[in-house]
Amino acid sequence: MADETIRVLYLDDEEPNLFSFKAAFRREFEVHTCDEPHQAVRLLDEHEFHVVLSDQRMPRISGVEFFELVMPDHPDVSRILVTGYADTDAVVDAINKGQVYRFVSKPWNEEELRSVILSGYELNRARVQSAARGTEVLAMLDGVTVELGRLSTELASGAADAVAHVQVGLRTLQETVVEQRHRYGRSIQKERKT
Amino acid sequence: MMPRPPYGRVRKWRPALFFVLAPLLLGCGQGPSTVVDALILESFRDPSGMLRPEQVHLKANAAERLVGDRPNLGSTADAVWVRVSGWQGAPRNVRVILDNPTLDSIDVFTLDGPRVLNAFRSGAAYGQAEDLIPTFNLPLNESHELWFRIRSTKPVLLPFNLTQVDRVEALRERRDLAVALYTGMVLAILIYNSFLAFSTGQRAYFSYIFVVLTVGLVQWGFNGYDRLLWGNIPWMATNGLTVMGAFSGLAALVFARHFLEVRRYTPQWDRLIQVLLVVYGAALVTALFGLPMVAYNLVNLGALSAPAMLLLSVISWRRGNPSAPWYFVAWLIFLVAVTMQALRDFGVLASTPMTATFMPIGTVLEMLLLSFALGNRINLLKRSSDEANAKALAASLENERIVKEQNAELEARVRQRTEALAKANQGMSTALEDLKGAQDQLIQNEKLASLGQMTAGIAHELNNPINYVQSNATSLRRDLEELIEIIEAHSAALASLAERAPGAEEMVGRARERARALDLDFLVEESRQLIEGILDGADRTARIVGGLRVFGRMDGDQLVEASLSDLLEASITVLGDRARNKARIEVEFEEEIPSLWCQSGKLSQVFMNIIVNAVQATELRWPETEDRRVEVQLKGLAGEDAEMVALEVRIRDNGTGMDEVTRQRIFDPFYTTKDIGKGTGLGLSIVKGILDDHGAEIMVESTPEVGTCFILRFPLHAPGASQTEAA
Numbered sequence: 059m060a061d062e063t064i065r066v067l068y069l070d071d072e073e074p075n076l077f078s079f080k081a082a083f084r085r086e087f088e089v090h091t092c093d094e095p096h097q098a099v100r101l102l103d104e105h106e107f108h109v110v111l112s113d114q115r116m117p118r119i120s121g122v123e124f125f126e127l128v129m130p131d132h133p134d135v136s137r138i139l140v141t142g143y144a145d146t147d148a149v150v151d152a153i154n155k156g157q158v159y160r161f162v163s164k165p166w167n168e169e170e171l172r173s174v175i176l177s178g179y180e181l182n183r184a185r186v187q188s189a190a191r192g193t194e195v196l197a198m199l200d201g202v203t204v205e206l207g208r209l210s211t212e213l214a215s216g217a218a219d220a221v222a223h224v225q226v227g228l229r230t231l232q233e234t235v236v237e238q239r240h241r242y243g244r245s246i247q248k249e250r251k252t
Numbered sequence: 253m254m255p256r257p258p259y260g261r262v263r264k265w266r267p268a269l270f271f272v273l274a275p276l277l278l279g280c281g282q283g284p285s286t287v288v289d290a291l292i293l294e295s296f297r298d299p300s301g302m303l304r305p306e307q308v309h310l311k312a313n314a315a316e317r318l319v320g321d322r323p324n325l326g327s328t329a330d331a332v333w334v335r336v337s338g339w340q341g342a343p344r345n346v347r348v349i350l351d352n353p354t355l356d357s358i359d360v361f362t363l364d365g366p367r368v369l370n371a372f373r374s375g376a377a378y379g380q381a382e383d384l385i386p387t388f389n390l391p392l393n394e395s396h397e398l399w400f401r402i403r404s405t406k407p408v409l410l411p412f413n414l415t416q417v418d419r420v421e422a423l424r425e426r427r428d429l430a431v432a433l434y435t436g437m438v439l440a441i442l443i444y445n446s447f448l449a450f451s452t453g454q455r456a457y458f459s460y461i462f463v464v465l466t467v468g469l470v471q472w473g474f475n476g477y478d479r480l481l482w483g484n485i486p487w488m489a490t491n492g493l494t495v496m497g498a499f500s501g502l503a504a505l506v507f508a509r510h511f512l513e514v515r516r517y518t519p520q521w522d523r524l525i526q527v528l529l530v531v532y533g534a535a536l537v538t539a540l541f542g543l544p545m546v547a548y549n550l551v552n553l554g555a556l557s558a559p560a561m562l563l564l565s566v567i568s569w570r571r572g573n574p575s576a577p578w579y580f581v582a583w584l585i586f587l588v589a590v591t592m593q594a595l596r597d598f599g600v601l602a603s604t605p606m607t608a609t610f611m612p613i614g615t616v617l618e619m620l621l622l623s624f625a626l627g628n629r630i631n632l633l634k635r636s637s638d639e640a641n642a643k644a645l646a647a648s649l650e651n652e653r654i655v656k657e658q659n660a661e662l663e664a665r666v667r668q669r670t671e672a673l674a675k676a677n678q679g680m681s682t683a684l685e686d687l688k689g690a691q692d693q694l695i696q697n698e699k700l701a702s703l704g705q706m707t708a709g710i711a712h713e714l715n716n717p718i719n720y721v722q723s724n725a726t727s728l729r730r731d732l733e734e735l736i737e738i739i740e741a742h743s744a745a746l747a748s749l750a751e752r753a754p755g756a757e758e759m760v761g762r763a764r765e766r767a768r769a770l771d772l773d774f775l776v777e778e779s780r781q782l783i784e785g786i787l788d789g790a791d792r793t794a795r796i797v798g799g800l801r802v803f804g805r806m807d808g809d810q811l812v813e814a815s816l817s818d819l820l821e822a823s824i825t826v827l828g829d830r831a832r833n834k835a836r837i838e839v840e841f842e843e844e845i846p847s848l849w850c851q852s853g854k855l856s857q858v859f860m861n862i863i864v865n866a867v868q869a870t871e872l873r874w875p876e877t878e879d880r881r882v883e884v885q886l887k888g889l890a891g892e893d894a895e896m897v898a899l900e901v902r903i904r905d906n907g908t909g910m911d912e913v914t915r916q917r918i919f920d921p922f923y924t925t926k927d928i929g930k931g932t933g934l935g936l937s938i939v940k941g942i943l944d945d946h947g948a949e950i951m952v953e954s955t956p957e958v959g960t961c962f963i964l965r966f967p968l969h970a971p972g973a974s975q976t977e978a979a
């Protein structure tokens with residue numbers, strides 16, 4: 059996890075802010091900046107980003123609106139809103155609706171922003187992993203279902219050694235499920251700790 | 253009939269009475285004494301009128317004896333021959349007189365059988381020169397016969413007398429005197445009543461003086477005096493009396509009509525009067541056409557009007573005409589006089605000087621009584637007019653009283669109303685004060701809202717540059733540390749190279765490696781840009797703060813010298829994304845615009861308000877920010893001598909615009925087109941107030957779906973001075 063490069067995209071209509079951001083975080087993260095919402099959408103489609111930051115007040119589109127725009131295609135990316143003035147109503151609304159992960163006000167505290175970006179990254183990772191785990195579990199369940207079907211057919215054939223065979227198969231299935239459960243239990247516990 | 257204004261009561265009867273009695277006294281005096289009272293008159297008629305005196309003796313046997321003092325042969329066209337005898341033996345100074353001046357022609361012949369010894373003529377038809385009392389000499393020889401031939405259109409009345417010459421003269425004188433007295437009285441009545449006629453303007457008076465004139469002239473005619481007026485006109489000499497009689501009748505009828513107010517009291521009699529008028533008119537016409545006999549008889553026929561008028565006056569009296577009794581009495585006297593005259597003429601009454609005065613006295617009395625009646629009538633009119641006046645006066649007094657009462661009532665009501673109004677007024681001023689308080693509160697709220705919006709804008713505007721200044725500084729420190737690290741590595745390597753220390757080459761290699769690892773070129777470039785960013789941020793911050801300083805205190809009233817371009821810029825800056833991020837704001841300021849003494853904070857409020865409105869108007873019309881435009885212009889306005897006299901700010905947008913109704917009301921307090929709760933409706937009202945304080949004008953041009961332009965004109969000189977004082 060630590061060895062993976064964290065990819066961050068920052069959208070702001072004011073170039074000096076973009077430059078500042080890049081100068082501040084280029085060492086830890088792979089920083090991409092952009093002062094145009096459409097360009098930002100394109101970048102999101104082309105690369106996988108872990109975290110997206112956007113200024114709230116921009117000429118053509120607000121930060122919340124931008125997030126709304128990209129959320130359907132990129133649900134896992136962590137969205138952080140940056141704004142110069144606490145336009146609280148809009149921000150609270152956006153957070154409650156789940157469009158925005160965190161809210162950071164300008165001038166930003168570099169450490170704080172860094173930790174927000176990192177936690178955003180963690181969230182992103184967690185979301186991606188849980189999605190992957192879900193896929194794994196589903197695959198296992200599919201396997202179990204197929205195996206159960208096979209065993210039930212064998213039992214119905216009435217062969218002399220059918221009972222013995224099915225007993226062996228069920229034990230194997232039980233072991234597989236217990237193993238899987240053990241694995242997920244650990245990972246969930248681990249996540250809870252963090 | 254319109255009542256004329258009243259005059260003095262007419263009192264004229266006392267002097268008049270004397271004149272009435274005078275002829276009577278004269279009449280009672282010495283009459284023409286008849287010396288021989290037994291004149292024998294025999295007459296025959298000559299219908300052809302062709303009989304010559306030479307032939308008279310042939311007809312003498314046909315002559316009949318005439319009886320009475322005043323034989324009356326009536327009206328006749330015949331020539332009447334009269335033999336006068338019985339004079340024989342009379343003294344020499346005695347003459348025969350025929351005292352009838354109305355006879356047209358009298359021819360006297362002294363005959364001796366067929367021989368005409370002497371001839372003489374007299375009569376009205378012969379004109380002025382003729383004697384009023386024709387006098388004839390007796391024949392010298394008592395055997396001769398004295399014959400008279402008389403032709404007359406008037407009744408042949410033959411009052412023959414024998415009279416002494418000197419008595420004739422006395423008789424003439426007395427008659428002249430009587431006629432003169434009569435004439436005098438008639439003239440007096442005429443003149444006096446003429447004056448009244450003209451001063452009262454009453455129709456009855458005019459017809460009355462006509463009556464007096466004609467009656468007087470008729471009396472003149474009876475005595476032959478009319479020939480003094482028109483004796484030289486042959487036609488008038490014959491017809492004068494008839495004409496005057498006709499006129500007299502006409503006058504009497506017209507007068508009766510006016511005086512008795514026939515149309516009012518006895519309208520059905522008017523027809524009769526008209527008929528009688530026609531009769532008299534016919535008399536005049538026939539006289540004119542040479543039928544004097546007919547004319548005379550028509551006049552006599554017209555005399556029927558006398559009793560008719562008498563009857564009419566009685567009826568009118570009974571119908572309530574107050575003037576009628578007077579008329580009745582006057583007319584009765586006249587009728588009596590006429591009747592007496594007629595009785596005398598027909599020999600019923602003795603022909604004495606006394607009876608001869610009946611007619612003139614009767615007419616004079618009639619005239620006087622009618623004059624009194626007229627006076628009385630005027631008095632009646634005056635009385636009724638007085639009564640009417642009194643009634644009118646009473647009515648006006650009553651009206652006045654009512655008006656006074658009403659006035660009093662009105663005053664009381666006005667007082668009540670005034671009190672009520674005063675109360676209402678007081679209530680209203682209280683309400684007004686409350687309202688003003690509320691308005692002040694609202695204005696304060698609006699100010700606070702502006703302040704809040706401003707604060708938000710300023711915060712956002714300031715936070716951005718502060719953000720990158722701060723962030724850049726942090727980054728720069730890190731870069732600087734790395735640079736120092738590289739520099740230190742290099743300087744250490746350089747030192748060991750200079751000392752030719754062992755491992756120097758290695759140190760140089762490490763230093764180079766470090767510089768490469770840290771990307772020295774990038775670091776240098778980045779640092780440079782970070783510093784640029786810091787400078788830029790610092791500059792931007794300074795500008796915003798500078799703009800804020802221009803605002804002064806938001807509610808400050810003090811005047812400061814400020815540049816409108818700075819104020820506009822600051823306003824736009826402070827509005828920040830509320831303006832810039834929502835529309836394209838294009839700014840066009842003329843150079844060298846002088847500064848203005850103003851309440852800068854308040855003016856910024858004005859600009860912000862208008863700009864925000866403009867932006868909102870464009871937002872309503874255009875979905876894309878690109879399309880929304882707001883232009884802010886500032887320029888100087890030159891006066892007549894090319895000197896700059898005013899500054900003009902134009903804030904134009906391409907928004908929704910507004911209709912005329914809205915345009916006229918936008919400065920009204922509480923007028924808003926925004927949704928309830930979105931606007932107080934005070935913004936532009938406050939704007940107007942602030943601009944008024946600055947002596948500035950504000951104009952609005954707007955077209956729906958095209959845009960709106962606010963034009964603000966700030967005078968450069970005059971009002972500023974007064975504001976300085978006010979401040």
